[in-house]
Amino acid sequence: MAISKSQQFFESLWYRKTVWWLWLLWPLQLLLRILVFLRRTFYRIDLFKSTKLNVPVIVIGNITVGGTGKTPLAIYLIELLKSQGYKPGLISRGYGGKSEHYPLTVTESISAAESGDEPFLIRRRTQVPVVVDPIRARGAKELEDQGCNIIICDDGLQHYALQRDIEIVVIDGHRKLGNGLLMPLGPLREPQSRLKRADYIVVNGKDMVLEPDTIQAINGHDKQIQEPFTAVAAIGNPERFYRTLEGLGYQFDSQSFPDHYEFSEQDFESFQGNIVMTEKDAVKCLSFADERFYFLPVSAKLSKQFIQSLMEQIKAITHES
Known part of the structure; x- marks a missing residue:
């Protein structure tokens, strides 16, 4: 399941100049502002x-x-x-x-x-x-x-x-x-x-x-990653992961999933070639990852x-x- 179109749509609006019709939701923003204030005050x-x-x-x-x-x-x-x-x-x-x-x-x-x-x-x-x-x-x-x-x-x-x-x-x-x-x-x-x-x-x-390390195989083998590959991310801001890979000079396609998505082996049946994930996503694939699966560790x-x-x-x- 790819990242939802509605989530992509709203995030694309949030991170650019606000379009006029979003202000129709202003009463909901006001309600949240009041609730946040009251909750913090009560504590x-x-x-x-x-x-x-x-x-x-x-x-x-x-x-x-x-x-x-x-x-x-x-x-x-x-x-x-x-x-x-x-x-x-x-x-x-x-x-x-x-x-x-x-x-x-x-x-x-x-x-x-x-x-x-x-x-x-x-x-x-x-x-x-x-x-x-x-x-x-x-x-x-x-x-x-x-x-x-x-x-x-x-x-x-x-x-x-x-x-x-x-x-x-x-x-x-x-x-x-x-x-x-x-x-x-x-x-x-x-x-x-x-x-x-x-x-x-x-x-x-x-x-x-965030300093990237060498791309590693999820199941521990020592074969180097082959390009092009598919970069997969189920994190809050997948574009940051893709920008990191681009900065390292890799050639790849990308596929985003919802944040914290629970992967299964079936999610990757249609993928061709190798797959590179974030380390956070990789830990959810330990039980079924084969030689195609890699991850990119980063350190702050x-x-x-x-x-x-x-x-x-x-x-x-x-x-x-």
Whole structure:
């Protein structure tokens, strides 16, 4: 199943000059703006309950619909914290996962279909405790009980039921904030003013660079990729993946699927030649990937200034507690 035409259509409108008829949806944007304001206010005045943990919580999120690069940043932060002697863990909603039992600790016996692709990938890359739970406060408490002394909350910016010590907002450097309007007029989940309350704003492509590694076979064989191939992406912003491949000089066709799409072997029966995927998509194909399937791993790189500022803030929070 290809990415839906309606999704493509609205995204094409959100990331260009707004057409006049979109303003017919203005009452829905106004309603969302009111709901966002009330919800945040109710948490601030303790009308809605929020949970404070005994260990620092770092939230990574965005204010736009779609992918911005949160997963590579989460992996980067986990490795950074490990190198500084911390015992980090990650809590995720596990979007797309099909487990019926929460909190779910991601282990070697858990599949990407159960946990969701992003938690599975993060656990596979970092080997730190990863817990999936739609109730993030409960899942974060599970990580605390497992001995984690700092917790990263993936895509939890709007999840105010879990109190946070540090907020990091990721923005796609190419698409930015689109037309700057709230859904459904634009791609924003919250007003732009929300950025003022974040501790850090990381622009993917400027403050954070995603460095591609060598294309690798999903099933581990050592044959080099042959061109032309089909690039397949089921992520929030597939064009970023295609631009990366173009920048590396590859010749390919492209095929996009909905974000977090659950692949099956049948999805690729009509494909000719080799297939290259994102690493996030590749983990969903481990059970059936043959010699045609490859993936492109990427790693986030951030400035020394960001690292120094973040670590100083973490140490200050740890000292206070």
